[in-house]
Every structure is written in structure tokens, then in C-alpha cells.
Amino acid sequence: MHINFFVLGANHTLSKIDIINILFKKGIEIEILGASEELLIVKTERGIEASSLINELGSAVKIGEVFRIYAKEDFFDSFLKDVIKEDFNRFFLPNGAKNVCFGISVYGGGGKFKDVNEVFYRVSGLEREIKEKLEKIGFRVNYIKRREKELSSVIVNKKNLLRQGFEIVLGVGEKEVYVGKTLAIQDYKSYSLRDYGRPARDPRAGMIPPKLAKILINLVLKDKDKTMLDPFCGSGTILQEEVLLGYKNLIGSDSSEKSIKDTQTNLNWLFEKFNLNRENYLIRVFKEDVQKIASKINFKTVDAIITEPYLGSPRAKSFHLGLIEKEIVKLGRLYLAAFGEFKKVLRDDGVVAIIFPVFRFGGQFYHLDIMDGIYALGFKKRELLINKPLGFEKLNLKLTSRGGVIFFRPGQTVSREIFVFEKN
Ligand SMILES: C[S@@+](CC[C@H](N)C(=O)[O-])C[C@H]1O[C@@H](n2cnc3c(N)ncnc32)[C@H](O)[C@@H]1O
Structure with a gap:
């Protein structure tokens, strides 16, 4: 079983329709776990090919996979306990790299605005703790300090987070926080060339x-x-x-x-x-x-x-x-x-x-x-x-x-x- 998330384009309705129709056409059965105007979270039996799928879709800004779902009340403590455990390392850390850069984005995943903000305000602390924990086990770590709730695709691309690091995505649902990692981002340069170039x-x-x-x-x-x-x-x-x-x-x-x-x-x-x-x-x-x-x-x-x-x-x-x-x-x-x-x-x-x-x-x-x-x-x-x-x-x-x-x-x-x- 896999859980994937999609960061949606400006028109969330069209984005959702686009994603669900294309997955259906590919014969991938899904269950909707959470949805908001920013995020769609789906469960699939077999995984998806994020990097080719994002080029087929006209709508998704980022596609990623969910690592784990945490209860909202004790999300920070439980997640921090998991950081540097073997499955965390396997999921988030690119093979072999000792220098890593990461960033965290927060999206509403069906939860209340207040809950999304609450998670966002605590993210700076989370970033520092993840850095310290990873440094203790021998990594050299940088993280991206942001002012916005989410990192833009431009930043994710410029900082090479998909190859030399990772972007943690926190999707705040009604009762849970989905923690995932971005696998692919929209090719914004190509779209801009095709439009303005x-x-x-x-x-x-x-x-x-x-x-x-x-x-x-x-x-x-x-x-x-x-x-x-x-x-x-x-x-x-x-x-x-x-x-x-x-x-x-x-x-x-x-x-x-x-x-x-x-x-x-x-x-x-x-x-x-x-x-x-x-x-x-x-x-x-x-x-x-x-x-x-x-x-x-x-x-x-x-x-x-x-x-x-x-x-x-x-x-x-x-x-x-x-x-x-x-x-x-x-x-x-x-x-x-x-x-x-x-x-x-x-x-x-x-x-x-x-x-x-x-x-x-x-x-x-x-x-x-x-x-x-x-x-x-x-x-x-x-x-x-x-x-x-x-x-x-x-x-x-x-x-x-x-x-x-x-x-x-x-x-x-x-x-x-x-x-x-x-x-x-
Ligand atoms: C909104 S534009 C389409 C733009 C196009 N989707 C694009 O992205 O370039 C509408 C087009 O309809 C054409 N048009 C207007 N009346 C037409 C008609 N009776 N038969 C065929 N084309 C017509 C215009 O010349 C114009 O190029």
C-alpha cells in the first residue's frame, strides 16, 4: 500500500479532476484520504511514477509519497522520535550523500486553518532539531529558512532538494498530520518557455x-x-x-x-x-x-x-x-x-x-x-x-x-x- 500526495494548482477543482481522471485511465485504483484547496492525499495499491506523471498532468505542482501519518496531538514528539531511525533514513536521505540540505513545507490537508497555522509556527523548532539529530550521526546539514508556509518549486529545484536532500511536506488533516517527501515538481521552466518563449x-x-x-x-x-x-x-x-x-x-x-x-x-x-x-x-x-x-x-x-x-x-x-x-x-x-x-x-x-x-x-x-x-x-x-x-x-x-x-x-x-x- 502507498500513500501519495499532490500539491494542487491554482484551481483546485480542476487539479483534483485532472489527477483522479488520469490515475483512473492508468488503471490505478485510489481512495481519497484527505483533500483541501491545497492538497490531495490518496491511497493506492501500487505506487505511482511521480516524475513522468507530473509531466502528464496539467495541474499538480508537486507529487510526493507519505512516510507516516501521525495523530495531531503529539505529532511533533512522535515525529522527532522517528527522525534518524532506520526507516526515516531510508525514506528521506538520498543514497550515500553525507552533505544534505532539507526544507519543510506545510499545507492544509483538510484540517482547520488554525491547526495548519499552529503546525507552521512550530516548524522552525522542528527544522533545528532535525538538523542537530542528523549532525549527531555524521551528516553535514543545511536547511532552508523560509517565511512562507511552503517552499516554491523554484527553491526546491535551485537547492537541488530532490537529489541532494529532501523536502518534508506536512499535510495537516482533520485529526492527523501526513508527513511525506516530495518526489517530483512541475517543470515550471518548460511551461514558461512554452507560454512566453x-x-x-x-x-x-x-x-x-x-x-x-x-x-x-x-x-x-x-x-x-x-x-x-x-x-x-x-x-x-x-x-x-x-x-x-x-x-x-x-x-x-x-x-x-x-x-x-x-x-x-x-x-x-x-x-x-x-x-x-x-x-x-x-x-x-x-x-x-x-x-x-x-x-x-x-x-x-x-x-x-x-x-x-x-x-x-x-x-x-x-x-x-x-x-x-x-x-x-x-x-x-x-x-x-x-x-x-x-x-x-x-x-x-x-x-x-x-x-x-x-x-x-x-x-x-x-x-x-x-x-x-x-x-x-x-x-x-x-x-x-x-x-x-x-x-x-x-x-x-x-x-x-x-x-x-x-x-x-x-x-x-x-x-x-x-x-x-x-x-x-
Ligand atoms: C481565444 S482565441 C483561441 C486561442 C487559442 N486557444 C490559443 O491559445 O492560441 C479564439 C480564436 O478563434 C478564432 N475565431 C473567431 N471566430 C472564428 C470562427 N468563426 N471560426 C474559426 N475561428 C474563429 C480567432 O481568430 C481566434 O484565433
Whole structure:
């Protein structure tokens, strides 16, 4: 039996769904032991491959394994008693190294805010005692002094904690403290390169963050040989993440000539930068209005449509309510026409993972009222979480009344609501 923890991304609901769905697809049965907005703790029969899994997920910031679970009341004393015992050494200390550096991060693991803080305030003492104990048995030890509750992935990476030391993670649950060690961290440098380092960027038309693109791709749960379409490809972020995830059959289209050029430029850059052989991929990118997309793609040949469509005028920030309402009607027509075409090109078991815009005005949310229209076209909504594991009730997922998830960034007028549909 193994217990793993996942430090979650900014949108905890999407992170949890992403992690649980991917583990399910891999055939790894899990039980949820604890969950908060920061942490997900799961029990599995067989362990997980943390370093490859973190690259597959768009959501987890850190993945680690739990060493032991302690009762909250006497956590400090019990844990300190275990430090330098043989199993502690085997679990935490990298083979053979005599110079080690460690750090401690504290996360809420379902416990009360007050309890999390209480643990955090005592961490400096814990760090000193662990250092002294390890020095007594011949190690040269440094530890990272922090001001925040948790160490960032950047620090964990810079201090080489995963190879020349360890990061202890304390997950504070309702009655217990989970003590674990980080095994893998998100490749933040690569994400930043894929977002800001690309040659063609179009902030005006909008670009989906690469991590969100990956979450969306993962939501359809399709195998790597399936045909994936993005009919609003923009600068090609979703196609780019599909290539990196190992999808080989891709179609991208957009009504704008500039977007098609941007997508091609970015894909060329990606193949070169990531040293991938283009001959192993079948990628078609062309200009077409989504409302006529079935004229360019054979019927029932697409396995999944993953897309962030046009989310409305970039001027929506300054719109008054009347204009927002008009924009919503206009977008609704475009989306329904798009679903009409999706119906034709999708295989019978085809899936659509899509973003709908949600406008905010005067503290209220306004969304496209097109669900019935989509159902009438022959689609049904699919649950975002494909399978409910044991302990599901601990997840506390934040879903909208329509069963979607809102992805919101402070300062944005238009939020994104995420849905998955399948053919009826
Ligand atoms: C929000 S952007 C998509 C950005 C893309 N996800 C990315 O990360 O680069 C929306 C795209 O929809 C395209 N578009 C707008 N109306 C369209 C239509 N009727 N048919 C096809 N594409 C359209 C725009 O040219 C724009 O590139």
C-alpha cells in the first residue's frame, strides 16, 4: 500500500479532476484520504511514477509519497522520535550523500486553518532539531529558512532538494498530520518557455495558458493515436501541448490567416526546441470558419475536439450590460453553429472539451444560454470526473450549477467555464 500526495494548482477543482481522471485511465485504483484547496492525499495499491506523471498532468505542482501519518496531538514528539531511525533514513536521505540540505513545507490537508497555522509556527523548532539529530550521526546539514508556509518549486529545484536532500511536506488533516517527501515538481521552466518563449504570441486574441490546455486535453481521456481537432487554434497552444503529450494525429483550423501562420510558426519552433521528429506526426493546419469546418474534414473521423473558442470582443471590458447581452446572443449563435459541425465530423464515441465565456458585470455572472440547443443537436454533457473514487465526498469540488468548472484569473472580465460533451 502507498500513500501519495499532490500539491494542487491554482484551481483546485480542476487539479483534483485532472489527477483522479488520469490515475483512473492508468488503471490505478485510489481512495481519497484527505483533500483541501491545497492538497490531495490518496491511497493506492501500487505506487505511482511521480516524475513522468507530473509531466502528464496539467495541474499538480508537486507529487510526493507519505512516510507516516501521525495523530495531531503529539505529532511533533512522535515525529522527532522517528527522525534518524532506520526507516526515516531510508525514506528521506538520498543514497550515500553525507552533505544534505532539507526544507519543510506545510499545507492544509483538510484540517482547520488554525491547526495548519499552529503546525507552521512550530516548524522552525522542528527544522533545528532535525538538523542537530542528523549532525549527531555524521551528516553535514543545511536547511532552508523560509517565511512562507511552503517552499516554491523554484527553491526546491535551485537547492537541488530532490537529489541532494529532501523536502518534508506536512499535510495537516482533520485529526492527523501526513508527513511525506516530495518526489517530483512541475517543470515550471518548460511551461514558461512554452507560454512566453514562443515566437508567435497574440495577447489580443487571447491564448490559453499551457497548463489549462493540458487539463482540457486530459479531460477527453483519449489514447495517443486518436485524432484531435482544435477548430479555433489561435496561436496553437492546444496543438502544442498535444504534441508534447504524445498525440500524433492533429488538426488545427482558425478563421484568421494570422492565427494559422502563428500556429505554424509555433509548431515549427516546438519541434526544434524539444527535439521532436515531425515525421512521426500527422498535423493538418488550415484556414476555415468553424461554421464550415465539415467541408474540410471527412465525416466521423475526429475522436476529440479540444478547443478554446472565440470568447468575445476584447473590448468587452468596457461593455455596458446591453452590449454584454448582445455579445452573448452573438456568441451563442456561433457556438451552436460550431456544435452543428462538430456533430458531423466527430466519430460516434467522439468527445468535446470546450470553454464557454462567462461575463461579469456589476457583481453578476452572465453566460451563454445554449445548453438546450447543444442537447437538441444530439450531444449530452459528460461528468468532468469520470469515476467517483472511494472518499469522493472529501473532495469538495466547486462546480457551477450547470456542472462546469469556472477558471478565473483576477482582473479578467471574461472567465472561462469548462465542459465536456459527448454524442448522444
Ligand atoms: C481565444 S482565441 C483561441 C486561442 C487559442 N486557444 C490559443 O491559445 O492560441 C479564439 C480564436 O478563434 C478564432 N475565431 C473567431 N471566430 C472564428 C470562427 N468563426 N471560426 C474559426 N475561428 C474563429 C480567432 O481568430 C481566434 O484565433
